[in-house]
Amino acid sequence: MPTAFAPQPLPRWHRAVLKVGSSLLTTAEGSLTGRHAEALATFVARSRSAGREIVIVSSGAVAAGRGLATPERGAGLTGRQALAALGQTRLIALWQTFFDAPVAQVLLTHDDLRNRRRYLNARTTLRELLSLGAIPVINENDTVAVDELKLGDNDNLAAIVAALVDADVLFIASDVAGLYSANPRTDPFAQPIDDVAEVTDAHLASAGGAGSAAGTGGMRTKLEAAGKAAAAGIETILFDGRDVACIEGLAEGTLTGTRLRAPRTRMAARKYWLRHAPPAGKITVDAGAVDALRTRGASLLPGGVVAAEGDFARGDVVDIADEKAPFARGIAQYSAADVRRIARRHTRDIEIALGYSYGENVVHRDDLVALTS
Incomplete structure (x- = not known):
């Protein structure tokens, strides 16, 4: 035995993404089960009681749908898409049984996260759900996805979601205890790897393929996801989602699994990127906004905006300047044309001026970095 x-x-963490694979939510025959989900849900509930926030990325829709169809149905891409539609409601219903708080279903494709506007819309929605006290449960939108129905889609999706919501850590619950020097199912001399400073090509080369019939992601895709998360300054935790004692330990702040570190902290990685991203324009603000941004860590509201220069789009990086020079940089929630129309207005007047609203912030405080002290 290994x-x-x-x-x-x-x-230390405040916000996390928890990825749960199909093998933890389905039986060998493909039917949905809460056997392992219950302990994971208890971890989520205990973390929330401690003031933390968790977003769940959950596989299992296709497998759950397969349990509702006859064995000869569900073959091919269109069959799997239909199975995902059948299983998605059962998957969300399963998670809701474990929580008193409302569970919110969010279906994404990778295209949603590549498109700048849709990326920001998804981010805004998830932030609002967390502020409402809901538990977002995210899954790949397999019913409409085409090329994303492939090996490891939700492992990598979880890493992207972790960056999307500015998570501190990505938890990946699997049916193995963590990363080993070899495949522990076939090599009795495989040694556990408790701590990885950085995911390398050697780690990826030694990783195996898919671990079970129900799942689509093996250890390689989990390491790929950890690499993506690390690039955003987010650590990844691999652990056995079947081990109740291990999960209870997580709630107590103890890991029995693999910790994959990030070269920088999340904030350091984000600040580094923002400081070095080329700005697409500039927003000039008044003295009150300068004070709020510099000393109080506030978001930039339209009332403090004096002018907008350039032709930047929603989601572009912009400089924020006082009357002399830029002192901060951030991601614009509105285009340059929109900012000019809502400048000096109260937040309640945004929808009146534009006919729509992306929220009260021109630049959210989480998307700001100081250029000078």
Whole structure:
């Protein structure tokens, strides 16, 4: 038998993404089960009671749908899309049984996260759901996706979602205890790897393929996801989602699994990117806004905007300047034309001026970095 993982402290975190694979939510025959989900849901509930926030990325819709169809149906792409539609409602209903708080279903494709406007819309929606006290449960929109129905889609989706919501850590619950030096199912001498400073090509080369019939992601895709998360300054935690004691340990701040570190902290990675991203324009603000942004860590509201220069679009990086020079940089929630129309207005007047609203912030405080002290 392979050696056990050594307990170690979890990194400090406030917001996390928890990815749960199909193998933890379905039986060998493909029907949906809450056997392992219950312990994971308890971890989520305990974390929320401690003031933390968790977004769940959950596989299992196709497998759950397969349990509702006759064995000969569901073959091919269109069949799998139909199975996803059948299984999605059962998947969300399963998660809702474990929580008193409302569960919110969010279906995404990778295209939603590549398109700048849709990316920001998804981010705004998830932030609002968290502020409402809801538990977002995200899944790939397999009913309409084409090329995304492939190996490891939700592992990588979870990493993208972690960056999307500015998570501190990505938890990946699997049917293995963590990363080993070899495949523990076939090699009795496989050694556990408790801590990885950085995911390398050697790690990827030694990783295996899919681990079960129900799942689509093997260890390689989990390491790929960890690499994506690390680029955003987010650590990844691999653990056994079937091990109740391990999951209870997570709630107590102890990991028995693999910790994959990020070269920089989340904030450092984000600030580095913002400081070095070429600005597409400039927003000049008044003295009150300068004080609010510099000393109070506030978001930029339209009332403090004096002018907007350039032809930037929603989602572009812009400089924020006082009357002399830029002192901050951030991501614009509105285009240059929109900013000019809502400048000096109260937030309640945004929809009156534009006919629509992307929220009260011209630049959200989470999307701001100071250029000078």
